[in-house]
Amino acid sequence: MKRLILPLTLLFGIAGLLAVGLALGDHDDDDDDGGRSKSSPAAALADPGYALYTNECGGCHLAYPPALLPAASWEAMMGGLSDHFGDNAELDADTAATIRDFLARNAAAPGAGKHAERTWRATRGLEPPLRITATDYFRGKHHEIPAKMISDNPEVRSFSQCAACHQGAERGDFDDDRVRIPGYGRWDD
């Protein structure tokens, strides 16, 4: 009987650690994985396709995080670059194909990290949105911010200007603790 005590203690110890791990994983609204989880906004930065993506898609605006739209959205966008929100953003076929693959690899998907998973859930079964700012996940995170801080704010003007408020946007850092709204400062919710 005595020989069982050590293994049992170990077993309960491990079960306890697992429970803590699960609990931490659950309250993910405030967790901060530093963007390390797979397909988090920051994960795409480690992808070999990222440099080409920022060169080609980061000239007119932030190279938006692929994790915040599902693959079907990126596919639709890449199929219509000659009329991209009123601009011509056409690319040669090889470049477009490489970027399309990069976006598909890093798109919103189940089990792919907090932001990616929630975006995937919010867009599942819908006509693929062409804007990150049109997803219910994005809207749910931003609906409390009043218009005076956005459209009436000359330093922001629209939600599409992610980097105006998310100072770490270029690094894939969208943590709400590090938001600074120009003219208003830190966001405390």
Ligand code: HEC
């Ligand atoms: C010639 C300039 C230009 C280039 C190059 C360009 N875009 Fe855009 N993009 C725009 C404009 C303009 C908008 C609309 C912005 C707005 O409404 O404020 C936009 C919007 C977007 C949005 C929606 C943002 C939102 O509001 O949620 C996404 C996503 C996007 N672009 C992805 C891409 C991708 C991917 C590429 C590369 C294949 C790319 N863009 C290249 C000009 C460009």
Ligand code: HEC
């Ligand atoms: C006007 C300032 C502003 C702009 C512009 C903005 N955001 Fe935000 N964002 C916020 C604030 C404030 C929060 C925190 C909201 C809260 O938790 O109550 C937030 C939260 C988020 C979150 C959730 C972070 C988390 O882990 O809970 C994501 C993801 C995000 N923003 C992405 C974006 C992207 C992508 C863009 C551009 C398409 C963008 N935001 C544009 C202010 C902004």
